[in-house]
Amino acid sequence: MAITPDPGIKNVVIKKDLLKKVTGDNNRIIRFRIVAEDKNRKSAYSSNFAVQSGAVSTGIGFTKPDPVSNTIQVGWSTGESSAQILYDIFIGFDSSSPIYKTTTGETSYLFSKTGTTSVRVVVQASSIKPELNPDLEIYDSGTVSLV
DSSP states (O other): OOOOOOTTOOOOOOOGGGSOOBOTTSEEEEOOBOOOTTSOSOOOBOOOEEEEOOOOOOOEEEEEEETTTTEEEEEEEOOTTOOOOOEEEEEEETTOOOEEEEEESSSEEEEEOTTOSEEEEEEEEOBSSOOOOGGGEEEEOOOEEOO
16 A cells, blocks of 8 residues: 555745845755644744855956946846846945945946946845855956046
8 A cells, every 4th residue: 555645744845046145155044934724823933944055156247337327337147047136236436345235136236426436346146244255256347447
């Protein structure tokens, strides 16, 4: 007689790219809670589990100043193999080290020039602690002259 699984058991699959931000070592942290269908039974959250995320691939991009609108547009691509959906943007003006500005789900970002002579933009996979991390880097513009 074949053993049949319990008809009440449900399998749920969550894709890694839906788990949002990564840690500094490119892991995604998951935690789950099982709740009874009648919602009257008590449940507790699980321990935290670290799941290795997909590799971060260096992409291609551009940093383009627009003197008419006094803005700078940055765009990047990570290739077809990347499952990354959130990006941290770091910006540094006039030879200063880039600092965190925002997180976006887009593959381009537009910001004001603010009267500076050069800019450096770094785009990386969005992390729980937005800090510059070469292991998460997708695009680095290098120093771009704005004059």
